[in-house]
Amino acid sequence: MPTIQQQAARNLTKLRETRPLIHNITNFVVMNFTANILLAAGASPVMAHAENEVEEMVGFARALVLNIGTLTDDWVDAMVKAGKKATSLGVPIILDPVGAGATALRTNAAKRILAETKVSVVRGNASEILALAGAQTNTKGVDAADSVGQATDQAIRLATELGVPVAITGPQDLITDGKRVIRVNNGHALMSSITGTGCGATAIIGAFSGVDPDPVSAAATALAYYGLAGQRAAADANGPGSFMIRFLDALYNLPPEELERDARISE
Template sequence: MANVDSFLHDLKLIRETGPLVLNITNVVVANPTANALLALGGSPLMSHAEEEAVDLVAISHALVVNIGTLNQPDIRAMRAAWAAAAARPIPVVFDPVGAGASGLRTATSLSLLDAHRPTIIRGNGSEVLTLAGESGGAKGVDSTRSTDAALDSARILARARGCVVCVSGESDVVTDGHRVCRVFGGHALMPRVTGLGCTATALCAAFAAVNPDPFEATVHGMACMAMAGALAGARATGPGTMQLHFLDALHALDAADAGRLFRVEGS
C-alpha cells in the first residue's frame, strides 16, 4: 500500500540508482521534463528518431510516450520504441495530450493503445473520458472535466487496457480498475506553468522504473508532484518563480517534507 514510508523508499532508490527514462515527448516540455527528472534524481534521455528507438530502449529503465506536439515521424518513433519496450519489458507511461481535441490525437492515441499495452496512462479528465469512448470536452490540451467526472471512465479504461490510469486535476485519482487512491496537495499556480502535467507523467515513469507495482509507483509519482508543488507555491510569487522553485523543491524533498505533506487516501 502506498504510504509515506514506501514513497521515501522509492525516492531513495531513484536517487541512488538514477534510472534512465527515455522520453519521446513534445517540444514544449522537453526541457522542463528533463530538468525535473534530473532534480528528482533520475536520468533523462530525450529522442524523436525512429532510427535509434530500439537502441535507446535497450539501455533505458522506463519509456514515456507523450503526443503533445504530434507529427508522423514522432508517431513512427513512438511505435518503434513502444514495441521494443514491450519486448524487454520496461514500463511505458502514456500521456495522451489533447486527445479529443483533434481527430489525429484521438486516432493516434487509440491506435497506439490497440497495438501495445501501457503500464500507466496519465491524463486529465477530458483525455481519459475520450480514451474510454465518451465525450471528453477538451479545450485544446486543457481539461473541461473534473477528476470526479472521469473516475468511472478511468476504472473502465484501466480494466479494458490492463493498466493503471491516473486522472490529474485539483486532486489526482489513480486506479487499476479495482483499487482507487486520491492524491491531494499541490498549489493553485501549478496550472499556470506549462508542462507540469507532462512532468507528472515523467515522474511516474521514474517511480515505475524502481517499483514493480505500477499502481503504487503512480501514487508515489503524483504525491511527489503534489508535495513539490506545495513547497514551491509557498515561495513563488508567480508562474515564473513557481517553475524555478518547483525544481528546487524536487531536488530538496526529504523525509520531513514528506511527513508533513504526503496526503493520499484510498487503497
C-alpha cells in the same frame, strides 16, 4: 508491508540512489522542462526520437515516456517502434495522451499506442481520459475542460477494459487499475499556471516506475511527491515564473521523510 506513504519515501530514496535512465519521446514545448524535472528528481533523462535509434536507446532505459503533445505521423511511428521494443524488454511505458479528444489525430495516436504496446500507466487530465474512454468531453485544446469527479467512473471502466492503470491529475489526483482506487491530495493551483506540469507528472511516474515494479504504487507515490514539491514551491512564489524555479528546487530538495509525513494518499 510498507504503507503507501512509506513506499513513497522508499521510491524517492531509490530514485536518487540509482538514477535510472528515462527515455522520453515527448513534445517540443516541454522537452527542456521535462529533462530538468527528471534531473531535479534524481533520474537521468534522455530524449531520442529517430526511428533508427529508438530501439537501441530504450534498451538502456528503466522506463519509456511517450507524450503526443506536438505529434506528427512519423513521431507516432517512432513511439510505437520504441514501445514495442520496450514491451519485449519489460521496460514500463507511461503514456501521456496530450490533447486526446481535441483532434482525431491525437485520439487515434493514443489509442494506437495503447493497442500496439503494453502501456504500464496512462496519465492525462480528465478531458483526455474521458476522450480515451469514448465518453463525452468538453475539451478544446490541451487544458482540462472536465473535472476529475466527472471522469472517475469512466477511468475505472477504461482501466478495466484496457487492463492498464489510469491516472487522472487535477486538483485531486485519481489512480486506478479498475479495482484499487487511490486519491492523492497534494498539489497547488499554481501548477496549472505554467506549461508542462502535466507532462512533467507523466515523466515522474516514469521515473518512479523505474524503481517500483507496481504501476499503481509508482503512479500514486510519484504524484504525491510531485504535488508536495508544488506545495513547497508555491509557499513563497510571486507568480508562475518564480513558481517554476522554486518547483525545480523543491523537487531537488524534498527529503524522503517529509514525503512520508506529508504525502496525502488515500485508498
